[in-house]
Amino acid sequence: MGMKFVLAFIVTWALQAQAAWDLNDVSYLMPLPKEASANGLLGTQDMGKGGALLTASMLERMPPLALHMNREQTAQAIKVVAVRIDPCFPLPTPQSCQKQIRLVWQPFELTRRGTIQSVDAAVHTFYVLTDDEFKSLLKDLAAWKKKYPANTQYVPLQVHPAWANEGDQSASLQDFNAVIKKYAGLGNISRATVMVLRGAGDMWAFAGFSYENGAMDMFPVPRLNGRTSQAFVNTAIPFDHFSGGGISPAPKGANTFNYLVAESARLGEGTEEMIRNEVRAAFRVENPKNFNPENLDCVSCHVAQPAIRWVLDNRSGLKADQLWDSEIYKNVKYDLKNVTPDMWNTRMIRGFGYFNEHVSISQRVINESAEVADMLNQDYNLKKGRK
Numbered sequence: 034m035g036m037k038f039v040l041a042f043i044v045t046w047a048l049q050a051q052a053a054w055d056l057n058d059v060s061y062l063m064p065l066p067k068e069a070s071a072n073g074l075l076g077t078q079d080m081g082k083g084g085a086l087l088t089a090s091m092l093e094r095m096p097p098l099a100l101h102m103n104r105e106q107t108a109q110a111i112k113v114v115a116v117r118i119d120p121c122f123p124l125p126t127p128q129s130c131q132k133q134i135r136l137v138w139q140p141f142e143l144t145r146r147g148t149i150q151s152v153d154a155a156v157h158t159f160y161v162l163t164d165d166e167f168k169s170l171l172k173d174l175a176a177w178k179k180k181y182p183a184n185t186q187y188v189p190l191q192v193h194p195a196w197a198n199e200g201d202q203s204a205s206l207q208d209f210n211a212v213i214k215k216y217a218g219l220g221n222i223s224r225a226t227v228m229v230l231r232g233a234g235d236m237w238a239f240a241g242f243s244y245e246n247g248a249m250d251m252f253p254v255p256r257l258n259g260r261t262s263q264a265f266v267n268t269a270i271p272f273d274h275f276s277g278g279g280i281s282p283a284p285k286g287a288n289t290f291n292y293l294v295a296e297s298a299r300l301g302e303g304t305e306e307m308i309r310n311e312v313r314a315a316f317r318v319e320n321p322k323n324f325n326p327e328n329l330d331c332v333s334c335h336v337a338q339p340a341i342r343w344v345l346d347n348r349s350g351l352k353a354d355q356l357w358d359s360e361i362y363k364n365v366k367y368d369l370k371n372v373t374p375d376m377w378n379t380r381m382i383r384g385f386g387y388f389n390e391h392v393s394i395s396q397r398v399i400n401e402s403a404e405v406a407d408m409l410n411q412d413y414n415l416k417k418g419r420k
Contacts, residue, residue: 054409057185060402061116062192064200069141073201074112075210083220094249096229098154110140114386120408123327132167134160134217139386151387157226160217171413173212181205189370190399235268239331256284256330265332272378280332288314293340312344312353316360321401335382338395342376362400
């Protein structure tokens, strides 16, 4: 057994050593700003490739992100909280690759305690790169990392180590922002997806918009037979269970967990088989080898993590993580640990950003980041250059 352990350790170490691109090299989480508007994060005032990163007119065509803010206040408050790079987004067809930079935006506001927190809303913007532009981006990121050599190897996805201590005034963050503005802007934006909070603070609505030649059109949500929006309702108090609604409209067929996130109090004795099937679906949804953004509906993607956590915490006797171990995404080259606090909170459905004052990262984003890092490590090495 000792020799097997040593061999396993050596193999794991060798794989990690080869991972020049790691999770925090492909997905970048910004620091929580110290001020609501005047901070070092990118905003609507920043000009990128061919124009602004996100224009006021685009925001006006989307649902209001925060009902207590007017359009002008929203445009000032919304900031880039995360950046992701992707060499193979499944467009224009699921079988082909589109190279992209993606920006995650959230509004920030001042609390009554005088602290800064995020508003529970988000915009996700997509910028298309040519092959040559993507190669140039990778070279610029490699140069940036050489200038600010923070350790990212086998580090879980988190606020990026290069600016974690100095916050939004970090020189490394400002230089990173300059790289992003070089490759993303009005000149190559292709779409935007939106999540807003409605009702009595218990309904999350999702929609997506394509952008071409100044025109914005809603596009269908996958698995919903042409519907262009979707919502999740959860009126639970306290926030440790599901109650009051669930997914609407709900996807049909296999790989769905509609009952699990609708009214968990009903999932008592006699529902074990249904829980097993639905938590298996949630594990499959978290695994990017099964689903991509072009064949997965919005709510299932965002709610899979709290659904799994509820089962593990409240129906531990089912041993769901052991039963469906083969469905859980694994990749030994990276630390897939989730640093999000309070994952038991069933209202915390943020993909990559902040929930109030706390980091919020979905396991799906962590797993996708590992897949992206794998693709980049096959073609590009930060230390040795392109193979």
